[in-house]
Amino acid sequence: MPRSISDVPDDPVFVFDLDGTLVDSVYQHVMAWQRALDEVGIGLAVWRIHRRIGMSGGLLMQAVLREAGRGLSKDLIDEAKSLHGRYYAESLPSIRLLPGTTELLQALDKLEIRWAIATSGQPEDAQPVLQLLGRDLDSVVVIDGAQVPFAKPDPHLFLAAISRLDVDPHDALIVGDSVWDMLAARRAGALGVGVLSGGYSQAELEATQAFRVYNDPQDLLDHIDELGVRISPQS
């Protein structure tokens, strides 16, 4: 934590979750998991899968197997993950950026506020939707589930992103749609900012200590002053 005024940077950095935060892909992930789990013999109500999206795939499988009263076999987990990847890939044509994603990232660039993306997903799931950003991806800091030992709600993904931006965790704002983002932000020692665009409710995000909650990237941009970002240098 800052010990004096001089420790407080002028601007925070931003770390964004990907699915449900910048890209409207949560429901496609949910349906792909349902189909994959169904195929390996795990019938689970869809809302229970929805509430696990954003976790690491391994933790998701562990949680759903427990809920389904089933044991954990590595082969079963690998098969379900592989089927999920295949069915999710099939749904890619229906996936869009969320409203305001492009405008928000452009506004941060213009203000020279640095940002990164940190996703529990595997690179093969993340790459196609990252393309939607329409940017040179070599210039974007992206940490995915393959780069760290543990994904959300562990803090590794966010800590890796924050480290790449070379700031202290308490100077980072972590934007995510799921309670796993908020918990991982807390564990990383950063502030979590919630968005409703993944289908979690305001109350669920607030209960996991969201600093603020917005509808989507556009709504966050419209209220970015609440996060201490000065659009005009005079303000």
Add this chain to the structure above:
Amino acid sequence: MPRSISDVPDDPVFVFDLDGTLVDSVYQHVMAWQRALDEVGIGLAVWRIHRRIGMSGGLLMQAVLREAGRGLSKDLIDEAKSLHGRYYAESLPSIRLLPGTTELLQALDKLEIRWAIATSGQPEDAQPVLQLLGRDLDSVVVIDGAQVPFAKPDPHLFLAAISRLDVDPHDALIVGDSVWDMLAARRAGALGVGVLSGGYSQAELEATQAFRVYNDPQDLLDHIDELGVRISPQS
């Protein structure tokens, strides 16, 4: 409201919503609407569609058009509704009963507690999932969106179901997964009981005055004493 003890019936009647309450079909409806709206040129984030499921199709279209900043044309609405019906039908093979649906309805039958189903959906959407109940549907009271002038959150569907069960609204427990069920229950003068199985959160259902909230039909059955239902006649 009851004016004396003699006005209080021994048992309540139950009116169940269908999608997300007895049957795990909300997410399939969501994806079918997204695809349909996309095809008529209305790009809308999926979570916003999810939060409108359970309303009448006409009100859903009115709400999403307003959110998309578009005008309301009857042709456009009819086309989107028709596309939704087609895409939803394609997803029927993946749709299952929610956990405990069969057991809950059997338990009510055994206790001679009457129940009905009231859904905003059109009969062509409702019939295939009603088949999953494995019952003679001629013996089940079903009110659908085609039988009343206004669907949820208007109270007509629930009032029609309650009238068929020949009780006063205040003696009916209305079980649903969406805030539109809770609002329509309140407007009907009945108690709304929430289930989380449609993907709304506990806080959202409680904020719309749910009397109690359970995970799904199985969880409701496991706690049915909380609703004043006596499993054993001695209790």
